[in-house]
Amino acid sequence: MDTNNYNIITDNLDTKEFIHEVLEHHELVREAIAVGGVVRIYSVETKELFELSVQGTDIRVTGCICGAEPPTDPKDLILEEGFCHTVDFMEATRDIPIPDDLIEYNYIFAKRAERCGCCYCGAIFPGSEITDYIRDGKGDIAGTASCPRCGGMAVVAEEGDIKVNENNLRRWFLHIYDEYSMEGTHPQPKPRELF
Numbered sequence: 623m624d625t626n627n628y629n630i631i632t633d634n635l636d637t638k639e640f641i642h643e644v645l646e647h648h649e650l651v652r653e654a655i656a657v658g659g660v661v662r663i664y665s666v667e668t669k670e671l672f673e674l675s676v677q678g679t680d681i682r683v684t685g686c687i688c689g690a691e692p693p694t695d696p697k698d699l700i701l702e703e704g705f706c707h708t709v710d711f712m713e714a715t716r717d718i719p720i721p722d723d724l725i726e727y728n729y730i731f732a733k734r735a736e737r738c739g740c741c742y743c744g745a746i747f748p749g750s751e752i753t754d755y756i757r758d759g760k761g762d763i764a765g766t767a768s769c770p771r772c773g774g775m776a777v778v779a780e781e782g783d784i785k786v787n788e789n790n791l792r793r794w795f796l797h798i799y800d801e802y803s804m805e806g807t808h809p810q811p812k813p814r815e816l817f
């Protein structure tokens with residue numbers, strides 16, 4: 623989707639730039655805009671709540687509240703530490719596997735995947751963009767893929783039921799940083815061939 627096709631209607635140039643930026647970087651924002659109607663986006667860092675009214679390709683900024691409380695509608699969007707997730711993302715990601723086994727020794731596998739995501743920075747990209755990896759004792763081809771955007775060793779490749787989307791990446795990020803452990807409560811992924 624070309625985000626330049628949208629007409630962002632606001633007198634505030636900073637807000638216009640901000641909306642352009644989130645449209646470009648966040649799939650969830652693009653999906654919500656495509657559905658249309660009222661879209662709310664909240665930034666945890668700045669405590670700003672943007673309310674948009676979307677009709678076709680017109681995005682009208684109908685509100686920007688500074689110092690707002692986080693929104694509570696399940697589908698409202700939250701921007702946090704470079705990630706974007708829905709208010710209900712914890713519920714939405716209840717049954718996803720823990721990321722540990724998906725990340726390790728995945729270089730060759732991830733490189734072939736159409737869609738990969740990084741649990742460190744939240745980027746989503748095709749596996750063909752992965753060029754670097756860490757060798758980890760199982761020979762060159764069993765390396766762990768490095769994110770083409772941030773260099774982090776936390777790339778998950780989409781495969782069957784394992785979906786790469788912004789809600790899942792945020793949940794995996796929280797697991798990796800021990801902010802919300804997924805151990806013991808989630809299904810283990812199936813063992814994967816390394817070669």
Ligand SMILES: [Zn+2]
Pocket residue numbers: 740741742743744745769770771772773774
């Ligand atoms: Zn990354």
